[in-house]
Amino acid sequence: MRALRLTDNGPVLDTDYPTPHPESGEALIRVDLAGICATDLQLLAGYKGGYRGVVGHEFVGTVVAAPNHADWIGQRVAGELNIGCGECHLCRRGLDKHCRQRQSLGIIRRDGAFADFLTLPIANLHPLPHHLPDEHAVFVEPLAAALQLLEQCHVHQGQRVYVLGDGRLGLLVAQVLARTGCHLTALGRTPAKLGILAMRNIPTARTDDQEQMTQLLAHPADLVVEVTGSPDGFDLARRLVRPGGVLALKSTFANPLPAFDISSLVVDEITLVGSRCGPFAPAIRLLAEGAVVVDPLIHARFGLDNGIAALDYAARRGVLKVLIEP
Numbered sequence: 001m002r003a004l005r006l007t008d009n010g011p012v013l014d015t016d017y018p019t020p021h022p023e024s025g026e027a028l029i030r031v032d033l034a035g036i037c038a039t040d041l042q043l044l045a046g047y048k049g050g051y052r053g054v055v056g057h058e059f060v061g062t063v064v065a066a067p068n069h070a071d072w073i074g075q076r077v078a079g080e081l082n083i084g085c086g087e088c089h090l091c092r093r094g095l096d097k098h099c100r101q102r103q104s105l106g107i108i109r110r111d112g113a114f115a116d117f118l119t120l121p122i123a124n125l126h127p128l129p130h131h132l133p134d135e136h137a138v139f140v141e142p143l144a145a146a147l148q149l150l151e152q153c154h155v156h157q158g159q160r161v162y163v164l165g166d167g168r169l170g171l172l173v174a175q176v177l178a179r180t181g182c183h184l185t186a187l188g189r190t191p192a193k194l195g196i197l198a199m200r201n202i203p204t205a206r207t208d209d210q211e212q213m214t215q216l217l218a219h220p221a222d223l224v225v226e227v228t229g230s231p232d233g234f235d236l237a238r239r240l241v242r243p244g245g246v247l248a249l250k251s252t253f254a255n256p257l258p259a260f261d262i263s264s265l266v267v268d269e270i271t272l273v274g275s276r277c278g279p280f281a282p283a284i285r286l287l288a289e290g291a292v293v294v295d296p297l298i299h300a301r302f303g304l305d306n307g308i309a310a311l312d313y314a315a316r317r318g319v320l321k322v323l324i325e326p
């Protein structure tokens, strides 16, 4: 099969990569559509200590084989990417996504979705409603990651919330938080991206607009979500939280952040929340209801044969979601 692999010499399109074999309890899935996210681009830059294997973890596919689970064959699915060992104290508490021995699709010791086929445990799969098109279903995984904030932070009506970052994930986070009725402002620096939110009646502000920033810094928020994907974002996000407030972090970086005054978190009694993968079921429901718009986020679509070009394109400044269609 074809597979986009990360090697010591960067990404390579392999046209003769062995098709994976599903073990008992697993499914072989034909990848119908996959999405490139910031994590993939960070992996290319060395994040996670140099993952080597097939990249990609956001996908929609169709089950083509499933030993002992024939009823799944032909089912269109999205799939959760973490596979815990099932035995350690974390897995036993349902924290398998944090299992220290885990595999993560296309990220840790498990071939990913930029290929003709992948395998995942049946337990990781979520059937998709027929009327949810592939172009929307491919956003289930990142939307679930956005929804994770609601699992971790009690966001309520009238609370002042800033989302810092207008990239792929930031635009999903802002839409999810807007639904809570909180007093939300989405901050970014690209008018076209902020415009997607403004169309949804979500207030926006430009981080390069001095006047707007002075205003916002004078009214720090109860909750700030940092989702810029840029090391500079952390400092600004910190300054936008009120004392006693919550700073939720969504960005992951290949390189460590520059030195930071941790004492300021102590003195201002800031709660830090790290936030990663989230629940698939509500993400599927929101997409099926059309409650979160994703069409304007799709900037390009490439065949798998042009997967390298797709990665290059996705890394360009200002480009949102790039899809790979095997």
Ligand SMILES: [Zn+2]
Residues within 6 Å of the ligand: 037, 038, 039, 040, 057, 058, 141, 142
């Ligand atoms: Zn992702």
Ligand SMILES: [Zn+2]
Residues within 6 Å of the ligand: 084, 085, 086, 087, 088, 089, 090, 091, 096, 099, 100, 101, 102
């Ligand atoms: Zn485990």
